[in-house]
Amino acid sequence: MGRDIKKSEVIPLPPPVEKGGRGDLTLDLSVNIAGIELKNPVMTASGTFGYGEEYAPYIDLNRLGALVVKGLSLQPKQGNPPPRIVETAAGMLNSIGLQNIGAGVFIEKKLPFLRKFDTKVIVNFFGDSIDEYCEVAKILDSVDGIAGLEMNISCPNKEEGWLEFGTNPDLTFRVVNAVRKSTRLPLIVKLSPNITDITIIAKAAEDAGADALSLINTLSGMAVDVNTRRPKLGNVIGGLSGPAIKPVALKMVWQVFKSVKLPLIGIGGIMTAEDAIEFMIVGASAVQVGTANFVDPQASIKILDGIEDYFERNEVKNVKDMVGNLRV
Amino acid sequence: MAKILYNKQILPAYYQLGIRWENLPTIEPGQFVMLRLTKYIDPLLRRPFGVYKILGQGARGKGQGIEILYKVLGKGTRLMTNLKPDDEVDILGPLGNSFSAHSGKTNVIIVAGGIGIVPFYLLAKRFKKVRLLFGGRSKDDLPGLDDFKKLKIDIEVSTDDGSRGKKGLVTEIIAKQLSGNSLIYACGPQGMLKEVARIADKTGIPCYVSLDKAMACGIGACLGCAIKVKGQGPWVKSQENKSAIRNPQSAIYKMVCKDGPIFDAREIVWEEI
Numbered sequence: 366m367g368r369d370i371k372k373s374e375v376i377p378l379p380p381p382v383e384k385g386g387r388g389d390l391t392l393d394l395s396v397n398i399a400g401i402e403l404k405n406p407v408m409t410a411s412g413t414f415g416y417g418e419e420y421a422p423y424i425d426l427n428r429l430g431a432l433v434v435k436g437l438s439l440q441p442k443q444g445n446p447p448p449r450i451v452e453t454a455a456g457m458l459n460s461i462g463l464q465n466i467g468a469g470v471f472i473e474k475k476l477p478f479l480r481k482f483d484t485k486v487i488v489n490f491f492g493d494s495i496d497e498y499c500e501v502a503k504i505l506d507s508v509d510g511i512a513g514l515e516m517n518i519s520c521p522n523k524e525e526g527w528l529e530f531g532t533n534p535d536l537t538f539r540v541v542n543a544v545r546k547s548t549r550l551p552l553i554v555k556l557s558p559n560i561t562d563i564t565i566i567a568k569a570a571e572d573a574g575a576d577a578l579s580l581i582n583t584l585s586g587m588a589v590d591v592n593t594r595r596p597k598l599g600n601v602i603g604g605l606s607g608p609a610i611k612p613v614a615l616k617m618v619w620q621v622f623k624s625v626k627l628p629l630i631g632i633g634g635i636m637t638a639e640d641a642i643e644f645m646i647v648g649a650s651a652v653q654v655g656t657a658n659f660v661d662p663q664a665s666i667k668i669l670d671g672i673e674d675y676f677e678r679n680e681v682k683n684v685k686d687m688v689g690n691l692r693v
Numbered sequence: 694m695a696k697i698l699y700n701k702q703i704l705p706a707y708y709q710l711g712i713r714w715e716n717l718p719t720i721e722p723g724q725f726v727m728l729r730l731t732k733y734i735d736p737l738l739r740r741p742f743g744v745y746k747i748l749g750q751g752a753r754g755k756g757q758g759i760e761i762l763y764k765v766l767g768k769g770t771r772l773m774t775n776l777k778p779d780d781e782v783d784i785l786g787p788l789g790n791s792f793s794a795h796s797g798k799t800n801v802i803i804v805a806g807g808i809g810i811v812p813f814y815l816l817a818k819r820f821k822k823v824r825l826l827f828g829g830r831s832k833d834d835l836p837g838l839d840d841f842k843k844l845k846i847d848i849e850v851s852t853d854d855g856s857r858g859k860k861g862l863v864t865e866i867i868a869k870q871l872s873g874n875s876l877i878y879a880c881g882p883q884g885m886l887k888e889v890a891r892i893a894d895k896t897g898i899p900c901y902v903s904l905d906k907a908m909a910c911g912i913g914a915c916l917g918c919a920i921k922v923k924g925q926g927p928w929v930k931s932q933e934n935k936s937a938i939r940n941p942q943s944a945i946y947k948m949v950c951k952d953g954p955i956f957d958a959r960e961i962v963w964e965e966i
Contacts, residue, residue, distance in 0.1 A: 446919075
């Protein structure tokens with residue numbers, strides 16, 4: 366105010382400053398998890414993305430950081446009687462019962478298709494005994510085109526009165542340790558939220574040799590039809606997923622981030638890029654998009670685009686800078 | 694995104710929803726779409742709806758949109774009643790399989806119960822001669838009846854309360870329609886389908902049913918819409934009633950969204966539907 370501005374010459378505006386656009390080399394979204402080099406931190410969650418081919422008509426699979434296929438067991442599994450799904454408030458319950466084609470058929474019939482894509486394939490697997498876990502891991506270990514394994518430990522153990530592996534630290538240690546010795550592939554352990562203190566299980570998995578942890582699996586739940594007084598799921602109880610579980614998942618990722626050194630993959634109700642970034646802020650190096658794939662087959666790609674925008678807008682240079690930078 | 698053209702109430706609980714669809718793909722009778730009703734998370738999942746009509750279909754068969762015929766049943770369909778022209782919905786499809794025909798089976802019979810009429814408007818147009826047996830609880834549960842009358846096909850109506858047509862169940866009027874060259878297509882409540890399947894099986898008449906199950910994705914990924922079907926072994930004669938059966942030990946789950954929604958009625962394990 367009051368200064369003489371006439372001294373300065375009026376010139377045209379300069380051209381727009383070049384900022385890193387999508388595909389620009391200055392924006393690096395790559396992240397290394399458990400030794401798996403991902404081009405970006407967006408993965409699709411097991412059980413919500415089939416064997417990948419179901420979504421190929423709808424999205425460019427090459428854009429994904431990784432895709433995690435439907436959980437495999439040693440033998441094909443039929444799954445549970447219907448009804449298998451029911452929508453609940455901002456979420457859905459499922460009792461699919463781990464229906465799958467078995468590890469052998471997957472390798473023979475589904476993997477050749479996935480090898481054509483420039484995206485990492487992570488194979489989710491499970492068993493009902495330590496031996497079965499190890500056997501599946503060994504079968505998957507010897508094939509080309511699998512970047513890593515994700516162990517579902519939210520399964521009942523037939524040798525210990527059908528107690529779920531992932532609800533007991535000793536069982537978790539034993540099964541993860543045995544699988545660790547059965548495969549050279551990077552090993553991600555997927556944690557169950559249906560426990561009192563998730564950090565105890567997380568530490569057991571870390572001590573047993575896991576390379577990374579993914580969390581959370583579905584929360585145990587049920588729904589009832591008041592007219593018939595029957596459960597809405599054929600299996601009576603099922604697993605809750607979707608936006609309803611995101612706050613629980615965020616808290617558990619934050620707790621585990623503070624108690625183990627392993628890289629974490631955040632899962633639980635991620636529908637938008639903002640949701641994904643919340644998980645990074647509390648400690649996730651990558652995320653898995655699950656139920657959102659059902660709502661919109663392109664959800665994972667939209668989330669990836671949104672993360673790129675956020676990184677540009679906030680001048681975040683790489684994923685590492687976001688992980689666990691919660692201001693508390 | 695697709696724009697709503699109209700949303701008109703045709704009966705107390707039934708609406709016809711016109712949706713404009715740019716570059717409309719080919720849609721076969723019996724196929725469905727998954728509609729996302731809001732951008733928000735409640736309701737969260739898409740809902741499957743059968744395609745009732747192709748709109749503005751010209752001489753070359755190229756349509757400009759589709760019509761959904763829906764019944765107000767829950768939160769999602771209640772929300773749908775608020776849709777106005779120019780509102781947008783997210784549409785995924787067409788999905789699922791279509792009906793099969795049989796050579797020489799010229800006595801084509803469609804059995805529909807209430808909202809189960811949906812897949813049959815497009816199907817009825819494929820046959821020179823077809824008979825519709827249409828049942829509902831009352832005269833207010835016969836959606837689309839006027840559309841079928843315009844097709845100038847044989848129609849027999851029954852209602853549980855006798856408020857239109859014959860009083861009783863639609864399955865009670867099937868038997869006298871059947872002949873050696875009959876072919877049945879059915880869609881409606883499970884009890885009705887079970888009974889139609891039983892009649893078809895007993896008389897050895899080919900029968901195709903359109904099924905509806907809760908599903909999350911519609912594209913074969915969630916494995917939510919499972920139904921039990923008999924195994925894939927060879928057909929054998931049943932000891933009890935001489936009908937064709939497959940080894941019940943080899944039953945497997947199929948997905949209504951991808952393997953269906955149309956199934957050969959003989960294939961289904963009706964006790965566990």
